[in-house]
Amino acid sequence: MNLKLSMLTAVAATAALSCALPACADDEVWNNSFRLGAYSVFYHSKADDLSGPYVPAGVNFKAKDLETLYAGYVRRVSSAFDVELALGYPPLSKVEGRGPATLGSVPYNGQTVSSARWLSPTLLVEYKFLSDNSKWRPYIGVGVNYTNFYDRNNTAQGDAASGGPTRLSLTSSIGPAGTVGVGYNVSGHWHLYTSYSISRVNTTITADTAGVIRTTQIKFGPQAWVLSAGYSF
């Protein structure tokens, strides 16, 4: 939560500073834009029950929501179309155990059992409504998301539940993505944006604990609300 607040503050401050800058011819057209802001990611994860040796029925997972830094590069294609490459600072996504309260006598349900960082760029083609000199420009976009997971770790609690130190591997994901948002021209080079995005991120998780292999498939279903400031040139 603190991270979220600090990022929102940074975005507001960036927008406020922009008012003091001398630039700003409101009706100029810029072809490139960088955006910086904050992601709030809400997972709607659905996982198959974990399968493999020594796993009781009903062992499942849930990804915990998170906030992270958003960065994007936008290239104007025409008055109506942009192409956006959206990146987030790879967030540390935490996974909670869902299912039995305990595995044997080891607490499980609600425990943070593992974490992984996501490198998750999304390439979007966006259609902008209204004209270039409009103060507000709503837009919609579709594209593709690629997600690679790294820094995959079981927590101590996850290791205890798994039966020992565990190596996690997660397959990379490629899936469709969509966004809807609106931009506000603060002044000249500077804009504010807010958007809501959804993408499909599916992975197969393989856990190796001393040669004992367990697997599950998880659909993260991430949805992200973004607030950002953009500088165009």
Added chain:
Amino acid sequence: MTKTLKFLGAALLATLAAACGTSTKTSTGSSSITPGTLALDPPFRIASLNAAALGAELGASAAGAELLLVAGAPACGVDFYYIKFWTVGGASEATESSGALMVPTGGAGCSGPRPVLLYAHATNPNQALNIADITDPTNTEGALIAAMFAAQGYIVVAPNYAGYDISTLGYHPFLNAAQQSGEMMNILSAARTALPHTMSAATTDSGQLFVTGYSEGGHVALATQRALQAAGATVTATAPMSGPYALEAFGDAIFYGQVDLESTVFAPLLTTSYQHAYQNVYAAPSDVYSPTYATGIDTLLPSTTPIDTIFSTGLLPETALFSSTTPVIPGQPALTAALAVPSDPTNPDTPLFAAGFGSPYLINNSYRVDYILDAVADPDGAVPMPTAGVPLAATAPTLGLRLDFYTNDLRNGDWAPAVPTLLCGGDRDPTVFFSVNTGTMAAFWSPQVAAGLITVLDVNAAPSGPFAQVQAGFIGSQAAQLAFYQSAEGGNLSLAAAEQQLVEGYHTAVAPFCSLAARSFFSTFVGAQQ
């Protein structure tokens, strides 16, 4: 502008750099296959149960509830580790094997320095046996040792045996004293390596070592005691239980016609084991086995196919070890008569022995005759007629299988237990005869028995002495079981049928009571100076 670009560039570089890193981890595999090497360190923990959860888990089944009545409520939690280690087969082939490391957890008496109990399991036809897997409801022996020993503060170490579970040996070195005692010492070494690296490291090895095992494991336990003693290793006390220790005598008794229960399972395990180790049992399985069963008998057991299916599909006879047609030994009518189907109405064991004859049968008459002629030429001191001191055959037998029995008979090796030893069993055991095995060893080591170093316990004897409660418990449980079989819930069996059921379950029924006696015996040494 420039600052913004620099910041974004730095963020992207950080992102890409981070993506190259990884901090994943799991157990480390050993590159060494030296016997006794822990193959994966730390080992996998199958389950962690506190005392209450273990009690609840065991108490959830009728068999488990009965076990708790004998073993008592768990005093400790238990962490069940599945350890993999390197050992060798019967012909010194390197093989990975596996087993259990059960670590007690909890407060005083459950953690800190605790004694190690090395356990050898009974014959099991299931090749997939994993005695560490407490989650498997068919793993009754794993539950027994967990409840009886680990839950009372002993660090339990128990191999699955080569040829079982992950071992790719392809056969099991059944009743091979050198191999099995070596494997016991190998898993002990691996478990001691593993223990400090487990998630139960608050429990440590006190240095005290107890050795026990049941049935096949009784033989293994005594062989291990001999091997540890020869190696100069510390052994605190041992309790071999219901084991076929006097193998030559036991084999002779069976071939003379005292056929034991489950002998058709033991036979292929034995011949396969000894053929691999010594290559002297047969040129082809059909030298020993009848044509009905010879094909594939050398790879039949242990198996992932349930033993009942093996019987029902005709791969093995359920009880008919020998032919019901008596072999004729020319010029030896008395010996011929001795090989006839047992029919003495005054011997209560006659029905048991007679069930070992039939058609189709497992072992050829010609092979049985060869065996008996060898036994007659060079008799064992215990069978057919006991002689003073019940020594092994005077010279090494000529017939391969009988020589292998001689080699693995635990009277062999010019040794006697040097630490307190409890030999426990039940005198009516139809599977591993008490008198031929425990009785023979007690007679063979009569000086040690007289000196109190070896204690012989028959759980079926009239209650007396330090194990009176165990004896009373066993006798009471047998009476209760007999009544159960005659009740509506137990099938309304006639007395004769109920007694038959009791006989069939006798060997298994002795196990928890002898284990309880072993625990009681060991408890007198826990914490004492070596």
